[in-house]
Amino acid sequence: MDYKRITLFAGHYGSGKTNIAVNYALHLKKNFEKVSIADLDIVNPYFRTKDSEAFLESKGIHLISSEYANSNVDVPALPAEAYTIIDDELLHAVIDVGGDDRGALALGRYAPAILRQNDYEMLLVINKFRPLTPDCASTVGVMREIETAAGMKFTGIINNSNLGDETTAEDILGSVGYAEEISAASGLPIKMTTVKEDLYESVKDKVSDCFPIKLYVRQSWAKQEENLWQK
Template sequence: MDYKRITLLCGHYGSGKTNIAVNMAMDLKKQYDNTVIADLDIVNPYFRTKDSKDVLEQAGIRLVASQYAGTNLDIPAMPQEMYSLTDDRSIKAILDIGGDDRGALALGRLAPSIRKEGDYEMLMVINRYRPLTRDAASTIEVMREIEYAGGIPFTGLINNSNLGDETTAQVVLDSVDYAEEVARASGLPLVCTTVEKSLYEELSDKLERLFPLTLQPKIR
């Protein structure tokens, strides 16, 4: 994948943003040394980028996360180094944003700088097997809510359609029409389709721009 200076991952709650963020940071690190991943989730106190802290540290990726992430202190806190993401242009960053429009509100203070610099990709993670985004219309409704709250228009889509442990190659293939319809209706390009790495080989000759995921176990 080619990465802009800032890659923002947004989407419906539970669409898979955090797993993709961690995997993209690993991928980016191979291309660019000064890679940062930021956990800017102000909605969900569980399943955080910070859960993958050890893996990220081992890979030499700097993690920007609230000191309260993953603790019992359930408050919508932003990390104190959040402005370094926009101020320090020597880094390339993957930003993991909380779910839905409420999660995207966290972008408020960063959005003007990100837009002004103009070197970003704002990606919407979609999963047709999530009950509230099962078709293009409902997915685009969520997309518009996120854009409105976050103040940054989307530039692309990631199809992460999956059924958890019951995901098969066919489950992914059955989502292709949906993803293409969302792309058509929104006018946004499909940047990649993400699949758990065990399905990668089976699907690599069937789908273009396939991105393999190593799923991050929850640490605690």
């Protein structure tokens, strides 16, 4: 794969940006020494990159997020440290943008510098199983709104079509046509199709550029399975 210094994940609300951002940062860390992930989500109050902070730091990935994330301070704050992404050219950075055009507004203040450096990828995360983006026209509509709000153009597509834990191989195979249609309509290449790790073997030969992912962003009680009942 070809890696740019900055990778931005944006897309429709609930399309899976945060989970992909975490997975992609872990992937980058295998190739580069210095990796950061920035949570620029000013929309979501729960289920944020901040939930994975300890895990990320244990893998040597630095999390940049508002000091108010996951607290009771309900303000759309951005971290001052986000500027290190632009200033520190030794850094490979993943930017997790909030959903829809409302979330992408936060990019406005960083967009001119990112465009000037011109070493970035901005990836549109799509999920066919989200009810407001079930087809090409609606998804491209959301895409244009985000580009306008962000002041930046997308460079590729990530097909993240999924039904959470219930996703089947058929669901993924059935989403390829949807992604291809969006690719044709937008002129953007499909950079990858994400696949839950347990389904990877069954679809990897049938879908090009499969990217195995884990589900890191999930309900707190679902995370607790492993470590209980020490007796």
